[in-house]
Amino acid sequence: MKQQVAYILLITVLFTQCKVDPEIKPALPADDIRVVVPEGWPRPHYNFENNPLTKEGFILGRSLFYEPALSRDNTISCGDCHQHFVAFANAGHSLSHGVNGQLGNRNAPPLFNLTWHPYFMWDGGINHIEVQPLAPITNPVEMDETMENVIAKLKNKSNYRKMFKDAFGDDSITTQRIFRALAQFMGSMYSYQSKYDMVKKGKATFSAAEQRGYNLFVQKCAICHKEPLMTDFSFKNNGLSVNPALQDSGRMRITGNPNDRNKFKVPSLRNVALTSPYMHDGRFETLEQVLDHYRFGIVQSPTLDTLLQNGIPMSDQEKQDLIQFLYTLTDYEFIYDKKFDNPNR
């Protein structure tokens, strides 16, 4: 009996603790929120000049990122299709689900090192990190909500006024503040501590297979997947067949230029082992399938990248070596960093 009471007490204490203000749990040292430019990396595109990065801004951005009120029926948050444990990609979803079970037409990309991106989305249609969230929030097949409604809903949630005040000095809730707070949270998602990075710094060594894979990568992949960000942010037609159900012309949708037909933004290969499924429509589930596409599956078309005219020939052994190398791009420091988790869960 005594034991039972003790258990009930313990459980009560645990539950009570769960209700604690998200600012306190998980603990978040202020110096953990800072602008990072790893040695040898280019200058970021977005440097928080007009949106100083603060702990309070980060906390507000994190709450908004995990806030289902951003969707029309309050069911979907950014974090539903961008999941921390897979580098903020959408595990197991070739295309993401929006409100009312609607299906999107692109694969949700992972989120990290976003301050280096000159533009966003597979077609590069968004030119600034701050206005990027407007696309999923207002897209009818994603969150299908208006900023007007989002602001009204946040005003009715008791904790937000205080969080906006902490982050921006007063408690008014505006589109700009919502977007800037989200930019602070998402812009702080730095991934630069993979084994590959440690090897580059001389703090770790590749296995023989990883080293062979890296050599192949430099030779066959690194022109587009340029180090250290593992992308050059260019738009390429990489020889995928056009998905007849989606008829997605990629970059041409934005520029209207037929020379951009079927071109998509080159994704970073960082954390690639975690971000399956692959390609703009999530058509490949494994890295083997991706590499086999480059070996045997290239579809010829007028805008096919010149480097891919003959595919990327490689032996089975080379393919395995390359995959070994790609695994070294997984950044466990980033994946296990609790400050990026939903504080209310």
Next chain:
Amino acid sequence: MKKIALIISALSIITFTNCKKDPSEPSNNNNNNNSNTATTGKLILTFEAMFGDSALVLNNKTYVTANGDSVKISTFKYYISNITLTKTDNSTYTVPESYYLVNHNSSSTVSFTLNNIPVGQYKAIKMLIGVDSARNVSGAQTGALDPANGMFWSWSTGYIMLKLEGTSPQSGSASKSFFYHIGGFSGTNNVLKWITPSFNSATANVSGSMTPEIHFKTDISEIFKTPNTINLATTYNVTTPGLMAKMIADNYADMITVEHIHN
């Protein structure tokens, strides 16, 4: 125990913060401009939407375009920005942060007041129909430029400089509607139009005691003509930057004229 103490102290901080007075409370500001010594004044810009010679009536009135198409207008709004005024002595004053959304959906006549205009006689105005390219690439903006105003494309960043929507029996669309969302700020897609509507020898005399008003007419019929006659059977859905948007922007470059100036 330590944790609980931490929580309690954190909570008390929160409580205390909540009790703080709002620093933005209005102060007792005795800013009486003496008309003899004032160095700045105000200027009102008023835009009246017309279709040819008729004042715009939304939804219910039918107008005829240069191509002979009958149209009803349901939405008409556009940006006016980057206002520069020229005095009779040829000196100029650029109104800082001048971004206005002229939204004729609330009323056919839209007015806004420019504050802190240097006192003097003004003979000319220069402004942009649209939002300059810099503000199209600078992230989340506020006020007239708030993306929540419905004049900002979410899928391909950029402001909709002018929005005209309505219906026409001649429209090629199944719903007999038409949508002109005109935008594009860079390269060959640029639709930005600098305009200098003439004051016709009149002046706007800004002083501490006088607030002149420049009354503009914005003629929607111009959107459908010169240099490009728009045929609604084929051109009913222009909602992306590109050639058609540029043709329509070329048309509306002369839609705004000065009707009169009150002094």
